[in-house]
Amino acid sequence: xxxxxxxxxxxxxxxxxxxxxxxxxxxxxxxxxxxxxxxxxxxxxxxxxxxxxxxxxxxxxxxxxxxxxxxxxxxxxxxxxxxxxxxxxxxxxxxxxxxxxxxxxxxxxxxxxxxxxxxxxxxxxxxxxxxxxxxxxxxxxxxxxxxxxxxxxxxxxxxxxxxxxxxxxxxxxxxxxxxxxxx
Amino acid sequence: xxxxxxxxxxxxxxxxxxxxxxxxxxxxxxxxxxxxxxxxxxxxxxxxxxxxxxxxxxxxxxxxxxxxxxxxxxxxxxxxxxxxxxxxxxxxxxxxxxxxxxxxxxxxxxxxxxxxxxxxxxxxxxxxxxxxxxxxxxxxxxxxxxxxxxxxxxxxxxxxxxxxxxxxxxxxxxxxxxxxxxxxxxxxxxxxxxxxxxxxxxxxxxxxxxxxxxxxxxxxxxxxxxxxxxxxxxxxxxxxxxxxxxxxxxxxxxxxxxxxxxxxxxxxxxxxxxxxxxxxxxxxxxxxxxxxxxxxxxxxxxxxxxxxxxxxxxxxxxxxxxxxxxxxxxxxxxxxxxxxxxxxxxxxxxxxxxxxxxxxxxxxxxxxxxxxxxxxxxxxxxxxxxxxxxxxxxxxxxxxxxxxxxxxxxxxxxxxxxxxxxxxxxxxxxxxxxxxxxxxxxxxxxxxxxxxxxxxxxxxxxxxxxxxxxxxxxxxxxxxxxxxxxxxxxxxxxxxxxxxxxxxxxxxxxxx
Numbered sequence: 001x002x003x004x005x006x007x008x009x010x011x012x013x014x015x016x017x018x019x020x021x022x023x024x025x026x027x028x029x030x031x032x033x034x035x036x037x038x039x040x041x042x043x044x045x046x047x048x049x050x051x052x053x054x055x056x057x058x059x060x061x062x063x064x065x066x067x068x069x070x071x072x073x074x075x076x077x078x079x080x081x082x083x084x085x086x087x088x089x090x091x092x093x094x095x096x097x098x099x100x101x102x103x104x105x106x107x108x109x110x111x112x113x114x115x116x117x118x119x120x121x122x123x124x125x126x127x128x129x130x131x132x133x134x135x136x137x138x139x140x141x142x143x144x145x146x147x148x149x150x151x152x153x154x155x156x157x158x159x160x161x162x163x164x165x166x167x168x169x170x171x172x173x174x175x176x177x178x179x180x181x182x183x
Numbered sequence: 184x185x186x187x188x189x190x191x192x193x194x195x196x197x198x199x200x201x202x203x204x205x206x207x208x209x210x211x212x213x214x215x216x217x218x219x220x221x222x223x224x225x226x227x228x229x230x231x232x233x234x235x236x237x238x239x240x241x242x243x244x245x246x247x248x249x250x251x252x253x254x255x256x257x258x259x260x261x262x263x264x265x266x267x268x269x270x271x272x273x274x275x276x277x278x279x280x281x282x283x284x285x286x287x288x289x290x291x292x293x294x295x296x297x298x299x300x301x302x303x304x305x306x307x308x309x310x311x312x313x314x315x316x317x318x319x320x321x322x323x324x325x326x327x328x329x330x331x332x333x334x335x336x337x338x339x340x341x342x343x344x345x346x347x348x349x350x351x352x353x354x355x356x357x358x359x360x361x362x363x364x365x366x367x368x369x370x371x372x373x374x375x376x377x378x379x380x381x382x383x384x385x386x387x388x389x390x391x392x393x394x395x396x397x398x399x400x401x402x403x404x405x406x407x408x409x410x411x412x413x414x415x416x417x418x419x420x421x422x423x424x425x426x427x428x429x430x431x432x433x434x435x436x437x438x439x440x441x442x443x444x445x446x447x448x449x450x451x452x453x454x455x456x457x458x459x460x461x462x463x464x465x466x467x468x469x470x471x472x473x474x475x476x477x478x479x480x481x482x483x484x485x486x487x488x489x490x491x492x493x494x495x496x497x498x499x500x501x502x503x504x505x506x507x508x509x510x511x512x513x514x515x516x517x518x519x520x521x522x523x524x525x526x527x528x529x530x531x532x533x534x535x536x537x538x539x540x541x542x543x544x545x546x547x548x549x550x551x552x553x554x555x556x557x558x559x560x561x562x563x564x565x566x567x568x569x570x571x572x573x574x575x576x577x578x579x580x581x582x583x584x585x586x587x588x589x590x591x592x593x594x595x596x597x598x599x600x601x602x603x604x605x606x607x608x609x610x611x612x613x614x615x616x617x618x619x620x621x622x623x624x625x626x627x628x629x630x631x632x633x634x635x636x637x638x639x640x641x642x643x644x645x646x647x648x649x650x651x652x653x654x655x656x657x658x659x660x661x662x663x664x665x666x667x668x669x670x671x672x673x674x675x676x677x678x679x680x681x682x683x684x685x686x687x688x689x690x691x692x693x694x695x
Binding site: 038 | 187188194225229233241245247
């Protein structure tokens with residue numbers, strides 16, 4: 001008979017492998033790095049099977065993933081620290097030259113817009129759309145109330161949508177660079 | 184209707200009742216309905232664009248992970264710790280059901296052995312020896328039979344002289360807390376974590392993996408000391424600097440009581456609940472914290488060495504001088520056979536939040552960590568070495584990250600062989616980057632009697648932790664010895680003087 005621990009580990013691997021890689025990829029930027037981060041997450045899970053709370057497995061996995069990605073970025077000197085307040089006010093007003101960037105794919109544009117959100121909104125959006133977590137799971141992972149998660153996601157989506165609509169009306173601006181590759 | 188509700192509706196995050204309310208409101212307002220559909224369309228776009236990447240692990244990674252937890256090898260969550268204990272006792276690779284089937288056979292065998300070799304020890308206090316996976320947690324009053332373990336070398340209650348009777352799990356003693364057994368054999372678990380710089384990293388072990396024999400009075404929670412970790416396998420010890428302060432009045436109350444009730448005995452907490460005056464950063468030192476290491480002969484074992492790692496924040500206003508402060512000690516396997524941290528702060532075991540987090544240090548604050556070290560030329564202490572698996576199965580610690588502004592300074596370097604290297608990481612409050620200071624420990628060995636007062640006082644507190652856990656003493660360590668060290672380390676400090684008074688008022692407070 002397959003044990004609960006075995007089941008938990010393999011179910012977690014089946015269920016969360018791709019969402020974790022999507023999430024990690026958005027944090028570290030490189031697919032191979034994201035894979036390494038996610039591998040570390042599951043190694044850690046294998047060591048904590050006796051203690052991890054299966055009811056809160058998803059928040060646990062994504063919290064570990066965030067920590068590992070942060071460590072990875074620090075280790076590779078790719079951390080750019082910028083206060084959220086700065087991000088809220090700052091705007092990119094210089095278009096990146098180069099014809100190759102003029103027709104970015106929708107996905108790339110959305111991801112670039114995502115980097116411009118305040119940190120908490122960005123994290124809530126990541127956990128919702130990249131990781132596929134519920135409000136409750138996001139609440140556990142971000143250590144904030146479900147109500148605040150709803151607030152962050154609503155305002156994050158509003159901001160993204162407004163930016164998206166404005167880009168739709170001004171396609172040239174789609175080639176604007178991201179403000180910073182934050183995590 | 185709040186705008187957030189509209190988004191929650193679009194993301195299907197509402198309860199059935201909330202959803203019905205929102206949809207009723209939408210039905211009544213074509214304008215709201217149009218807005219809702221626009222939001223939903225954008226959410227669908229986000230889902231499609233952000234959530235549909237089919238990136239996965241490489242085949243070799245996936246294979247490696249699935250091999251980590253092969254089928255049939257992991258017990259149920261509720262018994263994983265018990266299984267670990269079983270393996271540590273060398274029972275073998277029996278499955279959980281095998282174990283249940285053979286339990287009574289083993290009990291009978293152990294009882295017979297106990298009778299034949301006469302190793303039964305009688306105790307004055309009627310207690311029961313129970314192994315639990317999580318030593319820091321009190322046993323549940325409603326133990327299941329498979330949660331109760333009886334160990335070889337067990338301690339039997341005087342009130343029940345028949346070993347065969349004693350070996351039966353007794354459910355009528357819910358106040359018992361824990362016992363752990365010093366039998367540590369290998370546990371088949373993955374290798375310890377190798378870091379980028381090639382070193383292997385170990386967590387300072389939590390009580391669940393610590394095997395030592397402690398007799399505990401009912402109602403107390405006593406944390407056992409840690410076993411030694413072999414340096415050749417795990418040379419890096421990450422120190423959990425989070426301190427749970429214990430007030431002097433609490434210590435006094437416990438010393439004055441006839442039972443060790445009401446105090447979680449953690450020597451690391453005891454030690455760091457008192458103030459010390461270590462050497463502060465020099466005037467020309469850019470770092471806000473000075474770290475130093477001192478080595479003496481361990482007073483309870485002349486072949487071992489006792490190392491104090493001391494950290495002292497610079498003086499000044501009541502301000503945070505460093506944040507995210509972390510400490511780790513890297514032992515040299517050619518010089519050190521094994522080590523353990525005294526009175527270790529046990530790690531929580533539940534995942535991401537269990538990793539030692541960096542702490543803040545304010546001006547004037549200090550931190551003390553004591554390590555007992557077995558030199559390479561000495562033999563390993565019998566029955567006190569953590570199994571490889573027990574050590575490496577601890578929660579993986581986050582390695583100290585290096586940053587562009589990493590400071591790599593070596594101090595106190597000498598021509599003599601060094602036992603270890605101390606790494607301290609911190610961030611200055613106004614800095615975005617972490618800095619690392621490395622200290623090459625000097626192998627200067629003296630005796631505790633000739634060491635500074637702070638070292639003697641900290642050792643006395645470690646000794647108090649031991650004696651509270653095991654009142655019969657630990658080798659030559661005794662309450663009178665602890666009193667001596669407290670007296671020498673008192674140094675005119677009011678708190679220390681009060682502690683000394685409390686100790687002197689009770690000549691042998693915890694003698695059996």
